[in-house]
Amino acid sequence: SWLxxxxxxxxxxxxxxxxxxxxxxxxxxxxxxRPVQALSEAVSRIGAGDPDVTVEIDxxxxxxxxxxxVGRMAGRIAIQTALAAEQTAEVTRHARRLQVILDxxxxxxxxxxxxxxxxxxxxAALRLEAHRVRIWLLxxxxxxxxxxxYDTAAGAGGPATxxxxxxxxxxxxAARYGRPAGPExxxxxxxxxxxxxxxxxxxxxGALEHLVGPGVALSAAxxxxxxxxxxxxxxxxxxxxxxxxxxxxxVTDALTGLPNRRAFDTDxxxxxxxxxxxxRPLAMVSxxxxxxxxLNDRYGHAYGDLALQQAGTALREALRSTDRLYRIGxxxxxxLCPETSAGQAGELAERLRDAVExxxxxxxxxxxxxxxxxxxxxxxxxxxxxxxxADRALYGAKEAGRNRVAxxxxxx
Numbered sequence: 001s002w003l004x005x006x007x008x009x010x011x012x013x014x015x016x017x018x019x020x021x022x023x024x025x026x027x028x029x030x031x032x033x034r035p036v037q038a039l040s041e042a043v044s045r046i047g048a049g050d051p052d053v054t055v056e057i058d059x060x061x062x063x064x065x066x067x068x069x070v071g072r073m074a075g076r077i078a079i080q081t082a083l084a085a086e087q088t089a090e091v092t093r094h095a096r097r098l099q100v101i102l103d104x105x106x107x108x109x110x111x112x113x114x115x116x117x118x119x120x121x122x123x124a125a126l127r128l129e130a131h132r133v134r135i136w137l138l139x140x141x142x143x144x145x146x147x148x149x150y151d152t153a154a155g156a157g158g159p160a161t162x163x164x165x166x167x168x169x170x171x172x173x174a175a176r177y178g179r180p181a182g183p184e185x186x187x188x189x190x191x192x193x194x195x196x197x198x199x200x201x202x203x204x205x206g207a208l209e210h211l212v213g214p215g216v217a218l219s220a221a222x223x224x225x226x227x228x229x230x231x232x233x234x235x236x237x238x239x240x241x242x243x244x245x246x247x248x249x250x251v252t253d254a255l256t257g258l259p260n261r262r263a264f265d266t267d268x269x270x271x272x273x274x275x276x277x278x279x280r281p282l283a284m285v286s287x288x289x290x291x292x293x294x295l296n297d298r299y300g301h302a303y304g305d306l307a308l309q310q311a312g313t314a315l316r317e318a319l320r321s322t323d324r325l326y327r328i329g330x331x332x333x334x335x336l337c338p339e340t341s342a343g344q345a346g347e348l349a350e351r352l353r354d355a356v357e358x359x360x361x362x363x364x365x366x367x368x369x370x371x372x373x374x375x376x377x378x379x380x381x382x383x384x385x386x387x388x389x390a391d392r393a394l395y396g397a398k399e400a401g402r403n404r405v406a407x408x409x410x411x412x
Contacts, residue, residue: 122150131211138175183218194218198234261326261328284335285337287356289356320337320348335348346407373406374386
């Protein structure tokens, strides 16, 4: 019986030990293993790029503290990740903006065509979140007035009207003070606008007006990019305008402002080609001021220049819109009259003769001119023959007493 009782006691003790061991294991799993596993999973998610984790620990104080630390670390990582994403997006956006500037600079660098330069600059500005772009240029005449030279809202581009900028306007302030103006509500009632001066060598040549739609905010970085674009535009616009002025001066008489002999030769060739293509007449009127040398000798060359200028103005005002007047040398002028017969050109020449006779002011010496008229195909078969026929008619008017019109009589 003693052995049986001893065996039973050992069995009870063994059961109790096993039960205690199992209870301890379960308690260890609940209080330690599971929290550690939760911490491990949280750390793994953070390492995989998912910082949006929440760690809840039900266990020893040390593990709960460690869980709180992991949670705070995940929050900081989430904040840093968001900031990094914003910075990456801004860097990408800024790189795109700089690429726009680079493309525009390459586009305008080799061009001397003013309209092409303005279109390229305006197109680039539209890629910088603008919904409308206007380019304002400083007038050469007074060096103060700004006019709208290009407007993306005007169809394919160009000035919608002959609009001038007031000195107190957004554009006027940018040009006057040589620094950006705005942003402020745009004059067209939608969105905001900034105006950036276009400066070359310290001189303002114009302004770039950048308009954005409602709800679009221009940051300091955006404004800096628009300024960079205006800087590239300024040099290209100045070069193109200088080229245009040089080209215009090459075909313009400095004294009268009329097209010169070079322009006459170019236009004559074009009009001859047009007349031949469409089988239309082309008339020419040769003009020579009478006794011009006597006028210079008696009253001085300054008065001779004035008389020539006044005669040129009177002739230009008396012409039809389709005719064009040239100074081809000295006191000699010429008029090309497309689609005009000899009879019509003769009537026009009489009207021009009256205009010259009335051009001198009250009390000034009388100024008159002689006119020779020729027409293609009636009096000539080509350009050289047309000029020769008109000159011969002019000599006839001179020989007949001057201050008169003579029409060529010799057939081609």
